[in-house]
Amino acid sequence: MxxxxxxxxxxxxxxxxxxxxxxxxxxxxxxxxxxxxxxxxxxxxxxxxxxxxxxxxxxxxxxxxxxxxxxxxxxxxxxxxxxxxxxxxxxxxxxxxxxxxxxxxxxxxxxTTMRTGAAGGLGLTLLARTDSARLCVFGTGVQAQVQVGFAMRVLEQLSCVRYITVDGERDVSFEARFAGRCEVLHATDRNAAVADSDVVVTATPGKGPLFDAHAVQPGTHLNCVGADTKGKRELPEDLLPRVRLFVDDRTQAREIGETQWAPDTPCIEIGDLITGQVRIDRHPDDITLFDMTGIAxxxxxxxxxxxxxxxxxxxxxxxxxxx
Known part of the structure; x- marks a missing residue:
């Protein structure tokens, strides 16, 4: 023995x-x-x-x-x-x-918190427009905070963060966390905040669509974190057909991610961009979306x-x- x-x-x-x-x-x-x-x-x-x-x-x-x-x-x-x-x-x-x-x-x-934030940072590095200056985040919890933190690390021109809370009230502690690093504003009009942003981050419990599809403007990138279980969603029904979709794992995204709501949407695994197996030219008007379910x-x-x-x-x- x-x-x-x-x-x-x-x-x-x-x-x-x-x-x-x-x-x-x-x-x-x-x-x-x-x-x-x-x-x-x-x-x-x-x-x-x-x-x-x-x-x-x-x-x-x-x-x-x-x-x-x-x-x-x-x-x-x-x-x-x-x-x-x-x-x-x-x-x-x-x-x-x-x-x-x-x-x-x-x-x-x-x-879990930091590896998800790091994945979000990689998504922004690979997919967001390099001149992205305005970010809108849904949620102010631990994951929302780490996503914004990594965004500030990789988006050199980021100057404004708008945040939306579930109760519509200001989150003073969230604002204080990023004070002095970026302008942080509480937004009450969800569609207007999305429409005026280059990057949208959704980090909520995934209880339903957070905004209307028409609010997403050409050139926007979205990092979507909250859908990690069957039945969860954060995005409106008509959005996925408009985007260039990227996932961490194709099968997993179709089972528990946002992609479960439109499983036939063509998608690219983010790892294939990292290894160079797939190359993309991001056009200024492309809407890109990273469906992040988190892999083992x-x-x-x-x-x-x-x-x-x-x-x-x-x-x-x-x-x-x-x-």
Whole structure:
């Protein structure tokens, strides 16, 4: 019997200390490239409602050539807000593909947040007009904040952010987060805010269309985050036929993303742009849209990065895990 095996635990605070935006961007870029080249596999997603009112999901995959295997168990529990906690919950497990033994357990909340923000940043870099100066964001929660943060990193001419809240009220804390970095304005007319923006970001619970299709002007780019489960949507019915559609995973987008509402819409996987398998010329009047459902390889490449960093620097807990 082997009795010297160890299991590494990386908790919330350690994850947040180890995460660096630039490193996460490169890990996510690698994830999309691996997916494009067929070197990284994405297994079917589990996403099921619970009688408790929550939604439970599993995203898993592997990169056989790199010995990378694992999954993220995650979901959404809205009642957590009443407990003073975060409704999104995620835990990542890395597994040794040679033995099936667990190698590392990582708090996945911050990873999910930042890898999704990094994907949004890549979408803007690859698809948005380089002169994009005005952004409209639906939502002011954790994901909306990280999407705006990455937009500010990659859109050099960004000068104005308009935000829309679910209750129509100002969000002072959201404004304060970006104070001094960009003009941040609360918008009450959703269609007008969309029509006057170069980039639109939707980061809501996906309970229904957020604006009218006619509000989206030629040349706009949209990053859509909130549709990640069957039945969710943020976009109006008539929009997808007008756009050049990009997805992280074609099958997954058609099952749980915005693309579920128009599954026959032609689309390109974002990884194919990164690897150069597909090249596009963005015309000034093109409306581009990135349907972001989040793939397991994003979680795994970022988790591996943190695992390796924790082993090098030591900010983690090591448990005896004999077998």
């Amino acid at each position: 082997r009795n010297d095996a160890k299991l590494i635990l990386i908790d919330k605070h350690q994850v947040e200390a180890l995460l660096k935006p630039d490193d996460v961007v490169e890990a996510v870029r690698e994830a999309f490239a691996l997916h494009s080249r067929g070197e990284g596999r994405v297994f079917p997603v589990v996403r099921e409602p619970l009688v408790t009112g929550g939604v439970f999901g599993i995203k898993s995959g592997d990169v056989q050539s790199q010995g990378l295997l694992g999954f993220k168990a995650a979901g959404f529990w809205p009642s957590n807000r009443g407990l003073g906690g975060e409704p999104h919950q995620a835990t990542i497990l890395l597994i040794d593909p040679k033995t099936g033994r667990p190698v590392c357990v990582i708090d996945g909340n911050a990873i 390889l994003q979680d795994l490449t970022v988790a591996r990065l943190l695992y390796e960093r924790a082993c090098e620097t030591g900010p983690a807990t090591s448990l005896s895990w004999p077998w």
